[in-house]
Amino acid sequence: MRRLLTLFLLCLLLLACGLTQPTPDDSGETPTESPSESQPTSPTNASADPLATTPATAPDATQPPVQPTSVVPLAPNTHPRLWLTPTEVEIYRQWATADNPLWADGLVLLAERARAEMDEGRVPDQDCGNVGYEEYPTEMYAELFAFLSLIHPDPAMRDDYAQRAHTLLMYMMNLAAQGPASEENHVCNETQQYPPFRHPDFFTSDRDRARYHGEAFPLVVDWIYPTLTAEDKTTIHQVFTRWSQEIITLGYHHPEPVGMVNDPQLLADLQQVRFAGNNYYAAHMRNLGLMALAMDEADDPNGELRSYLDIATGSYLYIFNHLIATDSRGGLLPEGFEYSPQTASYVTQFLWALQSSQTPGAAEAIDAAFWNDFVTGYLHAISPGAVEFDRDGQLLMEYQPAWYGDAQDYRLPNFISSFGALGHLLTEPAQQNAIQWSAIHTAPGGEAYLIDWVRNPNDFREAILYFMLLPPGTTPTDPRPALA
Structure with a gap:
């Protein structure tokens, strides 16, 4: 009897300690414990980064869906699909009102100036079509x-x-379609040079124009696709396929072996991996990818142009993502404050195009941890407050960066070409707040000069990105106290 009583008490003890086996439910499956019940999160395991990913919240109906692909699937041959979709177009039109200063005092005035410069013949007549800086780059106007x-x-x-x-x-495509010129037999601005848009290195090597404005060509094609005739598309396809081939064979530090994709052999040359953080390399990746995404299957015989997307993602991006997961992990890119903002902008603009076009694998292509660290690292790298800075004779309040890498001038560049894309890739509220606050307050001149950056940007793309990043009435708060 005493043994039975002891056994009974032992069973009660086991039940009290929760050590009995779970019983099957009606489905016959053994239920599992809720992670929140079985493994409570301790403070030491919680993320120390307030910008890190948290459970998604309901989207704000007043903002363009950051990932419309998950809500409104794109039908085949939908345009636009690069950086924005038909659903977002309707929302952006709602932002284009007299009550939105980014529109009324920014984009509208920029557009009036651009139209006047075209009507006066400055665009395209005063564009030499060369490989470097141009005062009136035709593709920049076309993009706007x-x-x-x-x-x-x-x-x-x-x-x-x-x-x-x-x-x-x-105008540009018809000139470029004549092929690379063999001699500098054209006079523009009193200098002898190659005919417009026919320089042998126009879209390849380490030429600056393709880096500055290369996204404009495929974006314009996508954004005005319904206006293009069959003849137009044939000409564009001819130019885009030639430029793409030149990129993968002659582009600055292009991946080798050419055509190999998603293979560790691409990572064998450590110097090549490091050069994946170079701004020319990243620009070639962006340009290659956007051109491949711009045209419809029916206008791309044998998928020739589209095939270059495999190289953009499986060679260029494959190496870059390896770099930011290894030697460059943590959010800082190798070239420092002089060129890394450009590198980051080209990469994120490409990732954004992959996402907006609903390209399979787009979500997996984004190293969210690195890009979250990129924003956090930026906030840690700027001075606590702004100081007065002489920018080309104009005194502006600017933040000072903890500089590293090359430096022609010690001044914090405007990161809008990166933040404008990241704002559509990093979707958590804290991330959105940090990106929007940084774009508004840390550009040269701060919030007081926000409208000036839209009305009179260095590149018209910057005005477009500001408009797309900041819904009317946006008032982000300083995210830095949470990083202390």
Whole structure:
């Protein structure tokens, strides 16, 4: 009897300690414990980074869906699909009102200036079509006009901007389609040079123009696709495929062996891996990928142009993502504050295009941990407060960076070309707040000069990205106290 009583008490003890086996539910499966019950999170295991990913919250209906692919699947041959979709176009049109200073005092005035410069013949007539800096780069104007052809609230103005973008695009494409020139037999601005848009290295090697404005060509094609004739598309396809081949064979530190994708052999040369953080390398990746995504299957015989996307992702991005997971992990890119902002912008602009076009594997291509660290690292790298800085004779309040890498001038560049894309890739509220605050407050001149950056940008792309990043009435808070 005493043994039975002891056994009974032991069973009660086991039950009290929760050591009995779980019983099957009605389905016959053994239920598992909730992770929150069986493995409570301790403070030491919680993320120390307040910008780190947290469970998703319901989207704000007033903002463009950051990942519309998960909500509104794109039908085949949908345009636009690079950086924005038809769903987002409708939302951006709602932002284009007199109550939105980024529109009324920014983009509208920039557009008026751009139209006047085209009407006066400065664009494209004063564009030499060379490989370096141009005061009136035709593709930059075409990009602005193409964007306005989508989001302007007035249908008549949309048609006008679409026609302007079409005129400028085909002016460039028809010249480039004549092929690389063999001699410098053209005079422009009193200098002897190659004919416009026919320099043998125009879209390859380490030429700056393709780096500065290379995204414009495929974006314009995508954004005004319905206006393109069959003949236009044939010409564009001819140019894009030639440029793509030149990129993969002659581009600055291009991946080798050429054509190999997703293979560890691409990582064998450690110097090549390091050069994946170079701004020219990243620009070639962006340009290659966006051109491959711009045209429809019916206009791409045998998938020739589209095939270059495999190299953009499986060679260029494959090596870059290895770099940021190894030698460059932690959010800082190798070239420092002089060139890394450009590298980051080219990479994120490509990732954004992959996402917006719903390219399979786009989500997996984004190293969210690195890009979250990129934002956090930026916030740690700027001075606690802004100081007065002489920028080309104009005194502006600017943050000072903890500089590393090359430096022509010690001054913090405007990161909008990176933040403008990252704002559509990093979607958590804390990340959005940090990116928007940084874009508004840490660009030269701070919040007081925000409208100036839209009305008078260094590159028209910057104005477009500001408009797309900041919904009307956005008032982000300083994220840095949470990083202390």
